Amino acid sequence: MMTTEEGYLILSEISAHEGKLASPAEGSIPSSSFPASLPDRMGPDVGIQLYRAFFLPLQEERYPNGSCDPMSGEIIFRTPITFGWDVFDELPEHIPQGNIMLILGRGSADRLKLKERIGSMMAGEMAVFSGVEPNPSSATVERGAREIRENDPDIIIAAGGGSVMDAAKFMSLIAVHGGTVMDYITGKRTPPDGGLPVYAIPTTPGTSSEITPFTVVTDDRIGNKVGLRHPSLFPRGAIIDPSLTVSLPPRQTAATGLDILSHAVESFWSRNATPLTREFSLRSVSLVREHLQGAYDDGASRPQREGISLASVLAGMAFSNTGTTICHSISYPITYDSGLPHGMAVALSLGPAFELLRKKGFEGLRPLAEAFGSNTRDFRKDLESFMRSIGSPTTLEEAGFTGGEKRIMDTDMTALLRNFPVSLDEGDLEWIIRAIS
Numbered sequence: 257m258m259t260t261e262e263g264y265l266i267l268s269e270i271s272a273h274e275g276k277l278a279s280p281a282e283g284s285i286p287s288s289s290f291p292a293s294l295p296d297r298m299g300p301d302v303g304i305q306l307y308r309a310f311f312l313p314l315q316e317e318r319y320p321n322g323s324c325d326p327m328s329g330e331i332i333f334r335t336p337i338t339f340g341w342d343v344f345d346e347l348p349e350h351i352p353q354g355n356i357m358l359i360l361g362r363g364s365a366d367r368l369k370l371k372e373r374i375g376s377m378m379a380g381e382m383a384v385f386s387g388v389e390p391n392p393s394s395a396t397v398e399r400g401a402r403e404i405r406e407n408d409p410d411i412i413i414a415a416g417g418g419s420v421m422d423a424a425k426f427m428s429l430i431a432v433h434g435g436t437v438m439d440y441i442t443g444k445r446t447p448p449d450g451g452l453p454v455y456a457i458p459t460t461p462g463t464s465s466e467i468t469p470f471t472v473v474t475d476d477r478i479g480n481k482v483g484l485r486h487p488s489l490f491p492r493g494a495i496i497d498p499s500l501t502v503s504l505p506p507r508q509t510a511a512t513g514l515d516i517l518s519h520a521v522e523s524f525w526s527r528n529a530t531p532l533t534r535e536f537s538l539r540s541v542s543l544v545r546e547h548l549q550g551a552y553d554d555g556a557s558r559p560q561r562e563g564i565s566l567a568s569v570l571a572g573m574a575f576s577n578t579g580t581t582i583c584h585s586i587s588y589p590i591t592y593d594s595g596l597p598h599g600m601a602v603a604l605s606l607g608p609a610f611e612l613l614r615k616k617g618f619e620g621l622r623p624l625a626e627a628f629g630s631n632t633r634d635f636r637k638d639l640e641s642f643m644r645s646i647g648s649p650t651t652l653e654e655a656g657f658t659g660g661e662k663r664i665m666d667t668d669m670t671a672l673l674r675n676f677p678v679s680l681d682e683g684d685l686e687w688i689i690r691a692i693s
């Protein structure tokens with residue numbers, strides 16, 4: 257493991273091995289061995305600290321006699337992270353001074369007085385693009401890009417939920433390199449690496465957009481959500497302060513927590529997972545299991561909010577390397593048609609996808625079930641009762657989705673199907689959709 261001059265953590269470069277990892281054998285990872293304590297406060301080398309805290313103590317136990325090289329496979333974290341309660345108040349220490357374009361959403365911007373607080377801490381000129389909506393549209397992204405070009409800032413600060421950060425990353429790309437959202441989605445334009453630097457301050461955990469190379473926006477012309485993955489979409493820095501999440505209402509707490517869980521679970525079984533990403537996934541799953549109900553019941557609880565924010569970091573580190581799988585594909589038309597929050601829509605099909613993997617004899621599910629405090633036989637049932645306990649639907653009917661099986665089957669799932677660890681035919685996908693109908 258090494259850090260570059262920019263502070264990026266690049267694991268792939270010191271890997272002695274390339275590619276090829278066996279799935280951990282069933283039963284090889286006892287979930288009870290998670291380290292209990294976390295670093296109190298983590299600086300820009302958070303990746304190294306997490307690696308030391310979560311992986312090293314377990315390495316010999318899980319992979320005795322060097323049976324698996326934890327550093328094999330390509331793993332890249334490119335966003336330096338500052339994590340800690342109240343680190344937002346030290347913003348000038350973590351973001352370079354210069355002229356700023358501040359991108360804000362709706363709810364959290366007013367609730368937390370972000371414009372005023374950021375404006376008072378940063379010295380440069382500050383222009384503001386506010387009002388990014390949940391599931392931001394291509395029109396919003398393209399409008400924001402125009403405003404950025406007009407204001408010609410040195411840096412962009414995206415302060416808000418996943419929608420704000422996703423939109424800001426896409427805006428930055430278009431502001432510098434031109435074109436439209438669909439130009440990039442369809443591959444007509446390939447984003448060159450580099451662009452206007454984006455510094456992300458999440459006010460909701462969940463998408464982990466502050467540390468990932470992904471952006472997802474909604475395009476009304478094609479009637480669905482569309483996503484882009486590119487290295488230039490890694491933010492230049494992430495300032496993650498769990499205290500900013502205390503005012504998140506219970507329903508959003510549940511939805512964003514389920515998004516974290518979905519990222520961790522789908523990353524765990526992704527075809528691209530490595531021992532290290534699996535370790536981050538498992539720890540993220542156990543943190544969600546441990547803290548989401550508490551954060552839902554008592555939003556002001558510091559330990560619960562810290563646990564969920566950390567779960568989001570770990571899931572983000574895992575799935576930014578592995579990608580997600582079909583549960584995300586299935587969720588897009590559900591959210592588009594019914595307005596069900598993203599995390600709740602993805603979580604709907606997690607249990608059936610787990611079940612399908614079990615039926616197909618996929619090995620290695622036991623540690624995942626155990627990290628959730630369950631076992632492979634009861635995982636789906638336990639997940640559903642967990643979802644109900646935080647007010648999340650468990651069927652398409654409860655979610656208010658009336659588009660039918662065909663609407664979901666018509667979604668292009670090619671990319672995320674590739675990440676799924678076993679090949680699925682149309683009948684398998686129909687089975688999953690019927691299981692939640």
Ligand SMILES: [Fe+2]
Pocket residue numbers: 463515518519584598602
């Ligand atoms: Fe997601």
